Amino acid sequence: MRSIPQVQKAVVVEEVGGPEVLQYRTDYAVPQPQEGQVLVKNAVSGINYIDTYFRTGLYPSPKPEILGREAAGTVVALGPNTEQYNLQIGDRVLWLGNGGYAEYSAVPAAKTVKLPDALSYETAVASFMSGLTVLALTRETYEVKAGDWVLVHAAAGGAGFLMTQVLKKLGAKVIGTAGGSEKVELVKGLGADHVIDYRSEEGKDWVSTVMSLTGGRGVDVVYDSVGKDTWEGSLAVVKRKGTIVWFGNSSGPIPPLPLNKLSPKCVKVARPTLFGYIATREEFESYSNDLFELLTSGALKVHIHGFCSLDEVTQAHRDLEGRKTSGKLLIRV
Secondary structure (H helix, E strand, C coil), X not given: CCCCCCEEXXXXXXXXXXXXXXXXXXXXXXXXXXXXXXXXXXXXXXXXXXXXXXXXXXXXXXCCEECCCEEEEEEEEECCCCXXXXXXCCCEEEEECCCCCECEEEEEHHHEEECCCCCCHHHHHHHHHHHHHHHHHHHHHCCCCXXXXXXXXXXXXXXXXXXXXXXXXXXXXXEEEECCHHHHHXXXXXCCCEEEECCCCHHHHHHHHHHHHCCCCCXXXXXXXXXXXXXXXXXXHEEEEEEEEECCCCCCCCCCCCHHHHCCCCCEEECXXXXXXXXXXXXXXXXXXXXXXXXXXXXXXXXXXXXXXXXXXXXXXXXXXXXXXCEEEEEEC
């Protein structure tokens, strides 16, 4: 087996800011796996919108930092006390953690899972963090039932693309929002019942459109990853005794929400995070295996917007924040 180098290529953030703070380095130290960690040689890493929150400081984190919350590759070293996870050197794996914008990552063995032979690295990373999130949100945050009216904001995005498919398989009536005709057609192709182009003249009043589609009743649940630009509309279109699930801030964070705004319609609000649903190894493996089954059976399709190399990550962040992408952006490490 080839020896592990001492330095690697990586993208490092030393201070918060815009995409320009992403530094491509060729001399960054390869980490040593610590207690409960494995060292993975990454093949493909995912770029998620949450990465921009850590870069800008919206979500505080220690700096310097290598961004990237998921990747797939090969185990090259095992840290102490990892035996219970049944991982071996040479295993093809998929992981959640930190440090994916690099050739090598030391990651928690508890959040590392073997990859089925039938799944490529690309398909796995294009679906992993987003797919686990979608399954948790539609099963536990709000249990979607057949016949439910569901509004999905950013339905052409990494999570929205997968969520639309999952919701239709559950028998929900899906209204999606997307920006531009190309994204609208993409979401229609997933089976969404109605897709609103919020960039069009008609789409600017998407609240009225949603209320009209639901006969004035409103939707049973809103899945809102946009935040600042949509939160008031989401409150307006949710039905009496309905639920709003806020799980992202792509347009900026929601301002402080007075609880009395929820009173007139007895609205329930959730602000979940994936890691709260996969805290135990049992939960993590259960959701991972369910996702792998959906992928290998062909019941869930991924959409990869494109690939970049480590030295192109800065532009990838610009494209992501400029809403120029649909589906998933991946790094070929």
